[in-house]
Every structure is written in C-alpha cells, then in structure tokens.
Amino acid sequence: MLYISEGGINRDISHQEFTDLTKKALNMLSERRKVLILPPDYSRIASQAGVAALAAYKFYGSAVTDILPATGTHIPMTPEEINRMYPGLPQNLFRTHNWRKDVKTLGRIPADFIREISSSELDFDWPVQVNSLLSDGGHDLILSIGQVVPHEVVGMANHNKNLFVGTGGVEAINKSHYIGAVHGLEKLMGQIDTPVRRLFNRAQTDFGKNLPVVYVQTVVAADADGLLKLRGVYIGDDDECFKKAAKLSQQVNITRLPGRMKRITVFLQPDKFRSTWIGNKAIYRSRMAIIDGGELNIIAPGVDRFGEDPGIDALIRKYGYRGTEATVRAVKNNKDLRNSLATAAHLIHSSTEGRFRINFAAGGLSSTEITSAGFNSLDLTAAKNLFKPEEKKAGINLDAEGNEFYLIKNAGIGLWTAED
Incomplete structure (x- = not known):
C-alpha cells in the first residue's frame, strides 16, 4: 500500500x-x-x-x-x-x-x-x-x-x-x-x-x-x-x-550532457569518502559522459584506503583496477578473489577498459599505492590549485591554465550521461 x-x-x-x-x-x-x-x-x-x-x-x-x-x-x-x-x-x-x-x-x-x-x-x-x-x-x-x-x-x-x-x-x-x-x-x-x-x-x-x-x-x-x-x-x-x-x-538525478566531455573532474567530500570502495562512485557515475581518450580527474582529500574492509582492501591492492578481462581471468584462477565476488565487481566497475585515463589525487594514499592499483597518481595540492573544486560551481569551468573541464561536486547523488 x-x-x-x-x-x-x-x-x-x-x-x-x-x-x-x-x-x-x-x-x-x-x-x-x-x-x-x-x-x-x-x-x-x-x-x-x-x-x-x-x-x-x-x-x-x-x-x-x-x-x-x-x-x-x-x-x-x-x-x-x-x-x-x-x-x-x-x-x-x-x-x-x-x-x-x-x-x-x-x-x-x-x-x-x-x-x-x-x-x-x-x-x-x-x-x-x-x-x-x-x-x-x-x-x-x-x-x-x-x-x-x-x-x-x-x-x-x-x-x-x-x-x-x-x-x-x-x-x-x-x-x-x-x-x-x-x-x-x-x-x-x-x-x-x-x-x-x-x-x-x-x-x-x-x-x-x-x-x-x-x-x-x-x-x-x-x-x-x-x-x-x-x-x-x-x-x-x-x-x-x-x-x-x-x-x-x-x-x-540524471544529467544528460549534449556530448561527451574531454575532461571531467570529480571532487569527493573528505568526510563522506574515505576509501576507493565508496569514492569510486566518481568513476561509475561519470564514465558514460567521458569521451574516448578523455580523462577523469578525481580529487579525494579524505581517501586513505582502498577497501572499507581489511580483506577487501588487500584484494584491491593485490589485483588492482585492470579491466574486465583481467578481473574475470583472476576470478577464474584465484580462489581468494573468487570468494570475494563483490571485490571483483568493484574492480570491473572501476576500470576504464582503456577508454579514458583516470588521474587520482588521494589525501592518504601514496603515489606508489595509487599507481600500483592501476590509476595515474595526481598530486593533491597541485590538483586543488589547478581545478579549485571547492571554489567553483558544478558544470563547465576553466582551470588555472585556462583549459575547460566539467566539474562534478556531488557524485553520490547523480549520474552523468551524454546524448551521443
């Protein structure tokens, strides 16, 4: 009723x-x-x-x-x-x-x-x-x-x-x-x-x-x-x-852009997003709006771990974000990942399949940790200075060098797609 x-x-x-x-x-x-x-x-x-x-x-x-x-x-x-x-x-x-x-x-x-x-x-x-x-x-x-x-x-x-x-x-x-x-x-x-x-x-x-x-x-x-x-x-x-x-x-909650964006930047609020397990909503929610060959910049000052759970964290560090084919193969060949299919799903969801680049700036993960997991590392201070995400409104903006980018400030409440 x-x-x-x-x-x-x-x-x-x-x-x-x-x-x-x-x-x-x-x-x-x-x-x-x-x-x-x-x-x-x-x-x-x-x-x-x-x-x-x-x-x-x-x-x-x-x-x-x-x-x-x-x-x-x-x-x-x-x-x-x-x-x-x-x-x-x-x-x-x-x-x-x-x-x-x-x-x-x-x-x-x-x-x-x-x-x-x-x-x-x-x-x-x-x-x-x-x-x-x-x-x-x-x-x-x-x-x-x-x-x-x-x-x-x-x-x-x-x-x-x-x-x-x-x-x-x-x-x-x-x-x-x-x-x-x-x-x-x-x-x-x-x-x-x-x-x-x-x-x-x-x-x-x-x-x-x-x-x-x-x-x-x-x-x-x-x-x-x-x-x-x-x-x-x-x-x-x-x-x-x-x-x-x-x-x-x-x-x-669904923003339909007139075309795919070349550069999207997502800012993750530090009090809400402390792991890539939750923070990778930045990828899930924006991926359908990014052009092939484009880039996604994730600014995550609060992220200091991969998994919310120690076991999942270890698996993400071990297998990384390598794409669907590699993840499915790893599930087939490795019992630990086969016993944690939610982790496998997360790895698949968070991978670009080679279609665009992900540059990740995390407040509590080192550059080595980021790159080992399969992302490009982005310096947090440099990213904040370039994009100034906390000062700008969501939508199309210019960075400090005068280049256009699309800013998402609350990935958790939406989905961004493009009318191809």
Missing part, C-alpha cells in the same frame, strides 16, 4: 513537511509495540534520513528499541557521524551490522533463476540474507529509510536493497554485486528494472513476506547553486513507493 506520494521536479520539501508526512504515514499503521529503524549510513547523509528517523522516534517513543544503519560492507558509523546525521536520536539505540557474522539466511533463490536473469552467464543459487535482528528481533515494524538514486549494482538504489545488501551477508553481497557486474554497469545504471532488482524482488516475495517492512523513500537533487533539495517523499509497504521515487529520480 502507498501511504504517501509527494514529489515533483521543482518541489522543495522542508524538514517540517517531511516530518509531517512521516507522521501522517505512521498514523495510518496499526499500533506497533517494537520498532526497528533501518536508516542509511553516513555516506548517504544527503538522503535526509535523519528527519524521518527522528520523526519516527518521537512518534513511537520507547517502542523504538533498535536503530540499525544499513552499512552493508561499509565501516560502522562513528559516534560523531551519528550525532551529525541523526541528531536527537539516543546513541544507545544504535546497533552495528557485521556483514561477516550477524546474518541469517532466510532461504535460497535457485540457480535457474540466476541463469535466467544473467542470460545464462552465471550458474549459482543465491542466499536471501538479512541481519538476524530483522528476522529474530521480534519487531512488529521495520522502518526502512533511504534515498532512491542511480546505483552501479542494482540500477536505482534503495527499497529492498536496504534489506538484502544493507544488512546482507558475505555470500549474498558478493554474488549480487557480481550479477550486476556481469550484466554491465553502463546497461543498468539509472534503470528501474534490472537483473539485481529482480533478484531482490524475488527474495522479498519468496522469503521476506513476514518482515514487517515499511519503506520511506526520498529523492534528493542539487539545485542550480549546488544546494540539496528534497524533491520527493514516498512511503509504503510494497514496491509502488520505490517505483514512484525511482521515476522522479530519473528526472532529477
């Missing part, structure tokens, strides 16, 4: 209106005695999830017993991040998801379905995994909050991805990411109906019916001045809220 449907390309929904919409939806539900709030982590601070989470906490009071950020493979939120993203929520209610330990398998999607959605490229079954707090916590409401935006694995982020990846386990995350990579990032980015989305929908239909989930879906986009605006709020307990949010996101 769709409880709330508010949105439009020019809407500017205030915090108060968002609060009121959330309360209106909760009033439509029957009485709930034990509530789990499932919000995004700090890398999705643009989602404005804190507004809905606080509204729900004030609405239900002591019935809210747990808040579990859907971190997936990401590093757990720090107390400082919680205070900034979720002000007013008690720290003692926050739980940490450990994707290697804290999961329960609800069932398995058969291999014939995986063959079907992967065009017979893959032949394995898939475990429907969630944090055991969802399945065994005794909650009569799981309030899943998050932002719908183009995504490199599932096409459009959020909805049941919050369950099966945000609180998923190793096998589920590895295999679902690899399904997306085999299908092809550029074919699924910004699409609503994708192989991985079909997988998650099947999982919810077959094994998630007993999870008392209500989804709060937001659509956020930057205005002409770069200010983030809440364009849509959709709340419901089925996929209609997601589809409506996704259609609006396609309108406001």
Whole structure:
C-alpha cells in the first residue's frame, strides 16, 4: 500500500513537511509495540534520513528499541557521524551490522533463476540474507529509510536493497554485486528494472513476506547553486513507493550532457569518502559522459584506503583496477578473489577498459599505492590549485591554465550521461 506520494521536479520539501508526512504515514499503521529503524549510513547523509528517523522516534517513543544503519560492507558509523546525521536520536539505540557474522539466511533463490536473469552467464543459487535482528528481533515494524538514486549494482538504489545488501551477508553481497557486474554497469545504471532488482524482488516475495517492512523513500537533487533539495517523499509497504521515487529520480538525478566531455573532474567530500570502495562512485557515475581518450580527474582529500574492509582492501591492492578481462581471468584462477565476488565487481566497475585515463589525487594514499592499483597518481595540492573544486560551481569551468573541464561536486547523488 502507498501511504504517501509527494514529489515533483521543482518541489522543495522542508524538514517540517517531511516530518509531517512521516507522521501522517505512521498514523495510518496499526499500533506497533517494537520498532526497528533501518536508516542509511553516513555516506548517504544527503538522503535526509535523519528527519524521518527522528520523526519516527518521537512518534513511537520507547517502542523504538533498535536503530540499525544499513552499512552493508561499509565501516560502522562513528559516534560523531551519528550525532551529525541523526541528531536527537539516543546513541544507545544504535546497533552495528557485521556483514561477516550477524546474518541469517532466510532461504535460497535457485540457480535457474540466476541463469535466467544473467542470460545464462552465471550458474549459482543465491542466499536471501538479512541481519538476524530483522528476522529474530521480534519487531512488529521495520522502518526502512533511504534515498532512491542511480546505483552501479542494482540500477536505482534503495527499497529492498536496504534489506538484502544493507544488512546482507558475505555470500549474498558478493554474488549480487557480481550479477550486476556481469550484466554491465553502463546497461543498468539509472534503470528501474534490472537483473539485481529482480533478484531482490524475488527474495522479498519468496522469503521476506513476514518482515514487517515499511519503506520511506526520498529523492534528493542539487539545485542550480549546488544546494540539496528534497524533491520527493514516498512511503509504503510494497514496491509502488520505490517505483514512484525511482521515476522522479530519473528526472532529477540524471544529467544528460549534449556530448561527451574531454575532461571531467570529480571532487569527493573528505568526510563522506574515505576509501576507493565508496569514492569510486566518481568513476561509475561519470564514465558514460567521458569521451574516448578523455580523462577523469578525481580529487579525494579524505581517501586513505582502498577497501572499507581489511580483506577487501588487500584484494584491491593485490589485483588492482585492470579491466574486465583481467578481473574475470583472476576470478577464474584465484580462489581468494573468487570468494570475494563483490571485490571483483568493484574492480570491473572501476576500470576504464582503456577508454579514458583516470588521474587520482588521494589525501592518504601514496603515489606508489595509487599507481600500483592501476590509476595515474595526481598530486593533491597541485590538483586543488589547478581545478579549485571547492571554489567553483558544478558544470563547465576553466582551470588555472585556462583549459575547460566539467566539474562534478556531488557524485553520490547523480549520474552523468551524454546524448551521443
């Protein structure tokens, strides 16, 4: 059922209106005695999830017993991040998801379905995994909050991805990411109906019916001045809220340039992007707008590691961003990478396939570390002086030498393509 449907390309929904919409939806539900709030982590601070989470906490009071950020493979939120993203929520209610330990398998999607959605490229079954707090916590409401935006694995982020990846386990995350990579990032980015989305929908239909989930879906986009605006709020307990949010996101989060750019520079905010695992959204979200032979400059003052997880970090350092062919070969020949298909998917997504150059300026990685991973190293201070990304507006600019480049200042909330 769709409880709330508010949105439009020019809407500017205030915090108060968002609060009121959330309360209106909760009033439509029957009485709930034990509530789990499932919000995004700090890398999705643009989602404005804190507004809905606080509204729900004030609405239900002591019935809210747990808040579990859907971190997936990401590093757990720090107390400082919680205070900034979720002000007013008690720290003692926050739980940490450990994707290697804290999961329960609800069932398995058969291999014939995986063959079907992967065009017979893959032949394995898939475990429907969630944090055991969802399945065994005794909650009569799981309030899943998050932002719908183009995504490199599932096409459009959020909805049941919050369950099966945000609180998923190793096998589920590895295999679902690899399904997306085999299908092809550029074919699924910004699409609503994708192989991985079909997988998650099947999982919810077959094994998630007993999870008392209500989804709060937001659509956020930057205005002409770069200010983030809440364009849509959709709340419901089925996929209609997601589809409506996704259609609006396609309108406001996808920038269609008249032609491919020769030079694109992406600035990654240091408080949000501390690893290439998350920071390589700079590549995923811009690659379809770069001309063959062009260059992508990534300015990442906060990046000091490759993986969010020590094991993944080691694998990225070992295999590097070498392209699809090399990665698929490495998966075939090496058990460690074969057992970490999410890493393999990330390596594929982050590779240029020789089509353009990537120059990477990282605040906490050495030049040797950058080049060993397969990127060109860019001096951070020199890059800041040349492009001045924090001073300029997003869009077409001139660098300090008078050369044109296209600047992206918030890669996490959009997708850039070109009308070839």
